[in-house]
Amino acid sequence: MGKGSFRSFLSFACRMAVTVVLLSGHSLVAHAADGKDPLLAYDARIAGDDARTRIVIDFDREPTFVVHYIAKPERVVVDLPATAFGFPGEKLRARGLFRDVRYGTMDEGSARIVLTATKPVKLVMAKTEVDEQGKGYRLVLDAEMVPAKQFDELVKAQSWQPSDTAAAVGPVEPVEKAAPGDFLVAVDAGHGGIDTGAIATDTKIPEKEVTLAFAKALADRLNREPGIKAFLTRSDDAFLSLSERVTIARQNHAGLFISLHADTLKQKDIRGATVYTISDRASDKLAADLADRENLSDQIAGKEAAAEPPEVADILLDLTRRETQAFSISMARSVIGSFDGQVGLINNPHRHAGFRVLQAPDVPSILLELGFLSNRDDEKLLLDEAWRTKITDLLADAVKRYRASTLANGG
Numbered sequence: 316m317g318k319g320s321f322r323s324f325l326s327f328a329c330r331m332a333v334t335v336v337l338l339s340g341h342s343l344v345a346h347a348a349d350g351k352d353p354l355l356a357y358d359a360r361i362a363g364d365d366a367r368t369r370i371v372i373d374f375d376r377e378p379t380f381v382v383h384y385i386a387k388p389e390r391v392v393v394d395l396p397a398t399a400f401g402f403p404g405e406k407l408r409a410r411g412l413f414r415d416v417r418y419g420t421m422d423e424g425s426a427r428i429v430l431t432a433t434k435p436v437k438l439v440m441a442k443t444e445v446d447e448q449g450k451g452y453r454l455v456l457d458a459e460m461v462p463a464k465q466f467d468e469l470v471k472a473q474s475w476q477p478s479d480t481a482a483a484v485g486p487v488e489p490v491e492k493a494a495p496g497d498f499l500v501a502v503d504a505g506h507g508g509i510d511t512g513a514i515a516t517d518t519k520i521p522e523k524e525v526t527l528a529f530a531k532a533l534a535d536r537l538n539r540e541p542g543i544k545a546f547l548t549r550s551d552d553a554f555l556s557l558s559e560r561v562t563i564a565r566q567n568h569a570g571l572f573i574s575l576h577a578d579t580l581k582q583k584d585i586r587g588a589t590v591y592t593i594s595d596r597a598s599d600k601l602a603a604d605l606a607d608r609e610n611l612s613d614q615i616a617g618k619e620a621a622a623e624p625p626e627v628a629d630i631l632l633d634l635t636r637r638e639t640q641a642f643s644i645s646m647a648r649s650v651i652g653s654f655d656g657q658v659g660l661i662n663n664p665h666r667h668a669g670f671r672v673l674q675a676p677d678v679p680s681i682l683l684e685l686g687f688l689s690n691r692d693d694e695k696l697l698l699d700e701a702w703r704t705k706i707t708d709l710l711a712d713a714v715k716r717y718r719a720s721t722l723a724n725g726g
């Protein structure tokens with residue numbers, strides 16, 4: 316250690332001592348010590364071409380990390396402890412071997428980077444290095460193209476099972492307050508964590524924040540209705556797979572599932588709300604495209620493609636599905652009835668397509684596109700608190716009318 320670096324080490328050590336004294340007894344120390352304080356990724360860069368691409372991310376402390384490979388499409392997944400990503404998105408704009416770069420929260424204790432490759436790749440180097448200027452550590456990832464066979468071997472060789480944690484999803488908060496006979500509504504804020512959803516045109520606010528604000532407001536509003544208890548599938552910026560959302564609704568015996576979205580369209584003039592129900596065949600191209608994009612959520616987050624459920628020749632399940640489908644359609648009509656004349660609707664506001672998040676066989680489910688973040692007028696409304704209150708009032712009416720009609724029909 317040279318004289319200069321020893322002096323800076325001393326001053327660093329002194330600063331540390333002062334910090335520890337100031338903070339001792341404070342929970343921050345414990346957090347920092349057991350790693351619960353999120354790491355800060357404060358800068359990043361990507362360089363290279365379609366034969367070799369390097370990604371460097373600067374952290375305030377040394378990150379532990381684990382690399383995995385997933386096929387169809389070829390992806391490199393880097394799992395990290397909880398991390399706050401503090402650099403602008405342009406820093407890691409996809410290039411070279413990667414056509415999509417995502418990073419973000421998975422849950423309270425973990426974050427993830429998902430690199431979707433243009434061709435089979437391998438990380439020939441993945442390591443952390445000390446920053447020479449004493450600003451923490453950097454994570455260096457060097458990717459090279461490899462033959463498809465070698466990529467397949469990488470996927471096969473890993474012991475990692477990227478299994479869905481849906482089975483482990485426990486009960487969610489307010490449900491335990493429900494009395495017998497209460498009508499339970501699962502309110503699902505679309506997207507979350509590493510899956511930001513659409514991005515607003517003017518404000519650049521991500522869809523996942525818009526949907527969470529609406530979901531919280533809607534659950535609060537529904538919980539003011541006697542006999543109705545609403546709960547959220549997610550209450551913070553965590554990632555939930557599509558099947559986890561369905562499982563949370565089913566495990567908590569929801570009588571209704573409402574997924575909230577505010578996507579973008581290429582046609583920026585299209586605005587207004589749409590209500591979707593599930594079907595094998597999409598009602599139209601717009602619905603089909605939207606379902607395709609929504610169904611990419613798991614892929615974006617580095618989940619393996621979900622296996623198609625086997626064709627079960629179960630007459631009872633088939634009947635249940637058909638009955639659930641009829642209830643879902645009735646709820647969609649109730650929402651449109653409430654919105655009509657009060658809220659802008661797109662033409663043919665009830666559409667249907669193969670949304671994975673709507674596939675609970677026994678929970679009537681709708682997906683509500685509140686409006687489009689690609690339309691400036693819709694964007695203003697979607698971020699307006701008064702409009703949000705109006706929407707949640709109208710939705711509460713729709714839920715009540717739906718509930719009354721199912722009770723009248725012995726549902």
Ligand SMILES: [Zn+2]
Pocket residue numbers: 505506512513522576577578609
């Ligand atoms: Zn969405």
